[in-house]
Amino acid sequence: MDSKLKTQNSKLEVSEDQSSPPFVKSWRSMYMLVVGELALLIALFYFFMKVFE
Amino acid sequence: MRTLDWIVLALTLLSIVLYGLYKGRGSRNLKGYLLADRQMRWYTVALSIMATQASAITFTSTPGQAYVDGMRFVQFYFGLPLAMVILSITAVPIFHRLGVYTAYEYLEHRFDLKTRTLTSIIFLIQRGLAVGITIYAPSLVLSVMLGCDIRVTSTLIGGIIIIYTTSGGVKAVNWTDFQQLLIIMTGMVLAFVMTIVLLPQDIGFTDALRVAGGLERLNPIDFSIEDRYSIWSGLIGGMFVAMAYFGTDQSQVQRYLTGQSVRQSRLGLLFNGIAKVPMQFFILLIGAMVFAFYQFERPPLFFNPVEMEKVRRSAYADQFRAVEQRYEDALERKTEAARSYVAAKRIGDEQIVVAAKSALNTASQQAEIIRTEGIEILKANDPSIDTSDTNYIFLSFVMKYLPVGLVGLLFACIFAASMSSTSGELSALATCSIIDVYRRHFKKEGEEKHYLIVSRIAMGLWGVYAIAFSHYASRLGSLIEAVNILGSLFYGTMLAIFLIAFYLKWIRGTATFWAAFAGEAVVLYCFLFTQIAWLWYNVVGCAVVIVVAMILNPFVGRKPVG
Numbered sequence: 328m329d330s331k332l333k334t335q336n337s338k339l340e341v342s343e344d345q346s347s348p349p350f351v352k353s354w355r356s357m358y359m360l361v362v363g364e365l366a367l368l369i370a371l372f373y374f375f376m377k378v379f380e
Numbered sequence: 381m382r383t384l385d386w387i388v389l390a391l392t393l394l395s396i397v398l399y400g401l402y403k404g405r406g407s408r409n410l411k412g413y414l415l416a417d418r419q420m421r422w423y424t425v426a427l428s429i430m431a432t433q434a435s436a437i438t439f440t441s442t443p444g445q446a447y448v449d450g451m452r453f454v455q456f457y458f459g460l461p462l463a464m465v466i467l468s469i470t471a472v473p474i475f476h477r478l479g480v481y482t483a484y485e486y487l488e489h490r491f492d493l494k495t496r497t498l499t500s501i502i503f504l505i506q507r508g509l510a511v512g513i514t515i516y517a518p519s520l521v522l523s524v525m526l527g528c529d530i531r532v533t534s535t536l537i538g539g540i541i542i543i544y545t546t547s548g549g550v551k552a553v554n555w556t557d558f559q560q561l562l563i564i565m566t567g568m569v570l571a572f573v574m575t576i577v578l579l580p581q582d583i584g585f586t587d588a589l590r591v592a593g594g595l596e597r598l599n600p601i602d603f604s605i606e607d608r609y610s611i612w613s614g615l616i617g618g619m620f621v622a623m624a625y626f627g628t629d630q631s632q633v634q635r636y637l638t639g640q641s642v643r644q645s646r647l648g649l650l651f652n653g654i655a656k657v658p659m660q661f662f663i664l665l666i667g668a669m670v671f672a673f674y675q676f677e678r679p680p681l682f683f684n685p686v687e688m689e690k691v692r693r694s695a696y697a698d699q700f701r702a703v704e705q706r707y708e709d710a711l712e713r714k715t716e717a718a719r720s721y722v723a724a725k726r727i728g729d730e731q732i733v734v735a736a737k738s739a740l741n742t743a744s745q746q747a748e749i750i751r752t753e754g755i756e757i758l759k760a761n762d763p764s765i766d767t768s769d770t771n772y773i774f775l776s777f778v779m780k781y782l783p784v785g786l787v788g789l790l791f792a793c794i795f796a797a798s799m800s801s802t803s804g805e806l807s808a809l810a811t812c813s814i815i816d817v818y819r820r821h822f823k824k825e826g827e828e829k830h831y832l833i834v835s836r837i838a839m840g841l842w843g844v845y846a847i848a849f850s851h852y853a854s855r856l857g858s859l860i861e862a863v864n865i866l867g868s869l870f871y872g873t874m875l876a877i878f879l880i881a882f883y884l885k886w887i888r889g890t891a892t893f894w895a896a897f898a899g900e901a902v903v904l905y906c907f908l909f910t911q912i913a914w915l916w917y918n919v920v921g922c923a924v925v926i927v928v929a930m931i932l933n934p935f936v937g938r939k940p941v942g
Contacts, residue, residue: 348647354875358465361653365461368657369611372454372600 381779385788392563392792393846396799397557403555404548410831413549414811415479424558428804429626429635430655431557431564438519438663439564444773445685447674449750450599452609456642456915457660459619461630464653467627468646470882475633476642481815483633484876490881491889495534496826498893500816500878501641502900503630504809506870509581511805511842512849513866515541518798519850524685534850537798542843545803546836550811553803554638560796567793568663570786571778575669580676580783587722588672594721594737595675595806600661610912617770617915624871624918625651631808667802675718677781681707681754687765703754710747717743768794776814802846810838863925868914869907872921873899879922880929891933892925899925 330343381387420428445453471483480486484503488496519534535542545553576585592598602610626632626649641647681704682688691700717740724736755767778790814835819826875895878889903921906912912920 333510346643348643348650354468354646357650358468360648361461361465365458365657369458369601369659370771372661376593376598376601379598 381787381791382653382784384785385791386933388785388788389792389795392789393540393795393895396560396563397540397795400544400552400556401549406553407549407551409828410481410833410835412551413835414807414815414830415634416549416551418477418638418645418649418890419640420638421640422644422651424554425636425639425645426651427561428554428557428638428800429632429648429652430659431546431561431800432631432635433656433801434561434564434654434659434797435514436798437514439568439788439794439797440517440714440775441771442660442663443667443670443812444770446597446664446673447773448770451661451664451668452599452602452607454600454657454661454664455602455609455611455614456618456621457657458611458614458624458655461653462615462619463622463626464649466623468649471627471878472636472645473642474648474882475637476639476645476828480637481810482630482810483550483628484630484816487675487877487881491892495822495877495889495893495896496718496816498896499628499874500812502870502874502896503628504812504817506866507629507631507805507809508842508845508864510848510851511809512852514798514802515846516718516850517771518778518794527686531851532638535847538802538843538847538850541799541802541806542840544799545806545843546839546913547588549589549845550638550807551815553807557635557800557804562799563789564793564800565588565659567786567789568666571782571790572662572666572669574782574786575666575673575860578673583676583722588669588726590667590725591721592672593717594740595671597606597671600664600673608915613913613915617913617919620869620875620922623914624875624922628871629808629873630812631805634808634811635804662866667774669882670774670938673777673781676715678708678711680776681751682758683769683776684766685772687742687758687762687778691758696757696761699759700757701748703757707747707750710743710750714740714743714747786941794854803849805888806842806846810835813838813842848927862930868901870900870921872903872918875918876922876925876929880926887933888928888936890936891929894932894936895927896926898928 346355351357351360407416411417442453453681475483475486478486478489482500484500487499510562515534515538516530520531521536523530523533544556548556555819574590579585589598603612605612621697636645636648639648680688685896691697694852717736721733721736721740724732727733759765775794778787782790814831818834819831823830832937876899877892877896880892899921901926903917906917906920
């Protein structure tokens with residue numbers, strides 16, 4: 328019973344690892360999203376600094 | 381603090397401890413106690429990662445840092461999202477596949493036992509020193525608040541943390557981290573709202589930002605190469621620090637090792653990459669707003685009330701009072717200049733704005749010169765004084781201006797932040813001590829129950845050690861920097877070992893092992909004998925280890941890498 332449960336859990340984990348991340352199609356897109364957000368934040372901070380300088 | 385504040389503080393702390401004990405129940409084996417049975421979802425992993433990194437120091441020192449030096453410190457975090465992406469691609473799948481308890485266990489698979497033991501011991505030394513400072517920060521808060529010896533408060537706080545951490549294990553640590561970060565962010569958002577509400581009626585939020593910007597406190601981007609915090613040191617140096625911290629420091633690795641799967645751990649790390657920079661910006665903005673607030677209100681000459689009280693009772697009292705009076709006058713002139721600057725900005729005439737800004741800067745510099753005179757008197761009265769009051773600025777504002785109830789909540793936030801980071805550190809220290817040292821070198825064939833008991837004992841002993849170390853941390857200057865500098869002395873070497881392990885498969889363990897000593901020697905030389913900014917220590921240490929390992933590899937160690 329235990330080994331059956333373990334196999335099921337292992338299958339679940341493997342299938343989940345291979346599945347896409349939420350909101351975007353692939354992990355590559357997810358990484359681009361994180362880097363893109365950083366670039367956007369830097370641009371916004373620069374704009375913020377210039378406005379109140 | 382008034383009665384309601386004490387009630388809010390006590391209830392918040394009690395809810396954290398009870399929640400931790402409740403969530404941590406049922407850890408009856410080593411995997412449950414040290415890895416939370418690997419059952420955590422991404423949101424728990426993410427908030428636990430963020431809570432462990434954001435110590436009490438983050439919430440006491442960071443607003444003060446913005447008050448003194450502006451928002452440039454945010455650039456230190458620019459490399460973090462990049463590091464999260466790299467670690468999600470490389471470290472997370474490897475650690476999960478091997479099912480390790482510690483990051484250093486992987487190094488034995490890849491290299492050899494001596495490299496695993498070396499990195500684990502480096503971690504134990506470095507994190508063991510830092511955990512004392514993590515307890516010290518909230519102790520400082522309590523000692524200022526209650527006017528008692530800091531050693532009493534640090535022992536009290538450390539004692540509470542030990543009880544809740546040893547009983548609940550990592551499951552309790554992760555869940556309370558989750559809860560604590562929500563409490564902290566609620567408190568910080570309310571504090572930010574109050575900085576706006578408390579401004580004079582004729583000064584709006586935009587006006588306050590203009591004043592802070594006019595006095596160079598809204599400076600989150602700096603392109604210069606020489607400055608300690610610039611976009612370059614943040615992106616490059618910060619990325620190295622973040623990769624080392626999140627990829628090689630067990631206190632963070634343990635957080636995402638508890639993830640249910642690679643997907644859950646990755647999402648936890650990436651959420652941190654998305655949320656961390658805005659969060660730090662927000663905390664620094666609170667400091668900038670407190671700075672703007674004090675352009676229209678009278679800040680004390682020195683924010684440490686204990687030192688102020690000391691000098692007022694000393695032979696320097698009259699001399700200090702005279703300087704304080706001159707400081708008051710200078711502040712009045714500064715407030716007038718600030719109002720003129722706001723009026724000029726509203727009109728929008730460029731010439732008037734330039735003249736008003738110049739007058740504001742002059743008034744600010746004059747006040748600062750008088751403040752320095754006052755600090756000199758404090759120093760003459762007490763030569764052992766820490767002349768930096770950065771750590772007291774935000775708390776002084778909270779205690780004096782925030783409404784009853786909210787003061788208690790803000791203090792609860794500081795405690796929650798301390799608990800979240802300290803509990804994570806203690807669990808990591810105990811895990812390394814037991815898994816990498818005790819079980820690997822001293823008792824290889826023990827029973828599960830035995831390892832569970834010694835893990836609990838190790839957790840408690842590390843807590844006692846942290847309390848003892850915190851008693852000596854009071855002379856380290858700005859606390860947030862002290863912690864980061866301490867980390868940077870070792871992180872470069874640690875990161876290099878892991879980078880070699882992940883990417884340079886042809887380099888063997890013995891070459892890496894000896895290269896680590898060379899890297900550490902160079903970093904210590906930089907620290908003791910050069911003026912190189914500490915953010916670069918990681919880059920230097922990492923580069924030296926990799927280059928030396930490449931050179932040594934053909935000559936030492938015979939065992940080929942599988």
